[in-house]
Amino acid sequence: MQADPARPDCAIETINLVKIYKGGVKALQGVSFCAKKGEIYGLLGPNGAGKTTTVKILSTLIKPTSGVARILGHDVVQESGTVRRLIGVVPQDLTSDDEMTGFENVYIHARLYGLSRREAEEKAWEVLEFMGLTEAAKRKTITYSGGMRKRLEIAMSLVHDPQVLFLDEPTLGLDVQSRRHLWDLILSLKKQGKTILLTTHYMEEADYLSDRVGIIDMGRIVAEGTPEELKRRLGGDRIHIRPVDPAQAPVIGKTLESAGFTVVLENGEVIVKVPKAEEALLSIARVIEKFNIADIRISKPNLEEVFLELTGRRLRDEESLDPFKYRIMSRRVRK
Ligand SMILES: Nc1ncnc2c1ncn2[C@@H]1O[C@H](COP(=O)(O)OP(=O)(O)OP(=O)(O)O)[C@@H](O)[C@H]1O
Ligand SMILES: [Mg+2]
Known part of the structure; x- marks a missing residue:
């Protein structure tokens, strides 16, 4: 540990974090990153990548098997009390009580943090107002929407x-609307100077909110950078060509390859990688004019494709699970 002094520019720092759960699941296999003070750092990865495990270690809920994690220079294992006062945690699962009002939930939380009755009351109204919940504050939280x-x-x-x-x-x-609303609130929290570690498997969210993104997969950070840097690594745009007969895709692919293009086949589509789609479109159209084409569309690089390029898998495969997962989460809270 002495070999790695805390970096003063990092609000959140992890060095080679490893977590092996009982039963042998290697949830983290050497995760290192630094979220600089005042930035939003996005951990983007699919289900089971190790996002929640990382958050749990950083928020002192569980201990790492090995490696170091620090918050503002304080070790999460050795100085867990100090760390807990410096951090706020919004876990993946809901923790508020259904039968209490919004105000009561916040007030009790403030009292648990040692605020006096008056301070707790003032603070509760302040944060409820900030989160746009003043009107709903006296209602039981069971009546709230998911976004509220x-x-x-x-x-x-x-x-x-x-x-x-x-x-x-x-x-x-x-x-989508509640998501957008939350995004705005998260950005205003950043404006207040807070450092935010956000985990998500929505690439639009990581892209929109993060100053820097760490792409996490199977317990490892496989790439890191600003969203722009990560997308630039893909080296340009994609042109998707869908033949009327999907069986023609390989022939079209071969024809384009012979004309010097870089081509990938996916789901009956021919995908051509080009530096700038607008400039390449005409010459591609000329090469494939003898084929029967149903659709041609352009896509600009996004973090989804960065993930695909790095891992050979899609982030979105898991998305269909979301409503199911969300229902389980709510049920767990309502018991
Ligand atoms: N308490 C536990 N005991 C054993 N294995 C666990 C435990 N918690 C998580 N795991 C496993 O560790 C791995 C990482 O899980 P983790 O919850 O950190 O992933 P995640 O990226 O947060 O996924 P999700 O997007 O589903 O929330 C998974 O394989 C998971 O099954
Ligand atoms: Mg998780």
């Missing part, structure tokens, strides 16, 4: 003015 419920959980995590915030899949299962 998540905003309440974030309000609860803010009562002790934490400098570092962990948001574990904050928009999982939410509709």
Whole structure:
């Protein structure tokens, strides 16, 4: 541990984190990253990648098998008390109580952090207002929508003015509008100077919110950079060509390859990688004019494709699980 002094620029730092759960599951296999002070760091990865395990270690809920993790220079194992005062955590599963009002949930949380009755009351109203819940504050949380419920959980995590915030899949299962609303709130928290570690398997979310993204897969960070840097690595745009007869795709692919293009076949589509789609489109059209084409479309690089390129798998395979997972989560809270 002495060999790795804390980096003063990192609000969250992990060095070679390994977590092997009882039963032998290797959830983390050497995770190292640094979330700089004041930035939103996005951990993007599919189900089971190790996102929640990382958050649990950083928020002192579980201990790493080996490796080091620090919050603002404090070791999460040796200085767990100090770390807990510095951080706010919004776990993946809901923690607020159904039968209490929004206000009561936040107030009790503030009291648990040692605020006096008056302070707790003032703080509760302040964070509820910030999260847009003033109107709903006196209603039982069982009546809240998914988005309101998540905003309440974030309000609860803010009562002790934490400098570092962990948001574990904050928009999982939410509709697009609630998701957008939460994104705005997360950005205003960043404006207040907080460092935020956000985990997600929505590539749009990581792209929109993160200053830097760590792509995590099977317990390892497989790539890291700003969303722009990561997308630039793909080296350009894609042109997707869908023949009327999918069986023609390989022939079209071969023809394009002979004309000097880089081609991938996927789901009956021919995908051509080009530096700039607008410039390549005409010459591609000329090469394939003798074929019967149903559809041609252009896609610009996104983090989904970065993940695919790095791992050979899609992030979105798991997306169909979301509503199911969300239902299980809610049921667990309602018992
Ligand atoms: N308490 C536990 N005991 C044993 N294995 C566990 C435990 N918690 C998690 N795992 C396993 O560790 C791996 C990483 O899980 P983790 O919850 O960190 O992933 P995640 O990236 O948060 O996934 P998700 O997107 O589903 O939330 C998975 O293989 C998971 O099954
Ligand atoms: Mg998780």
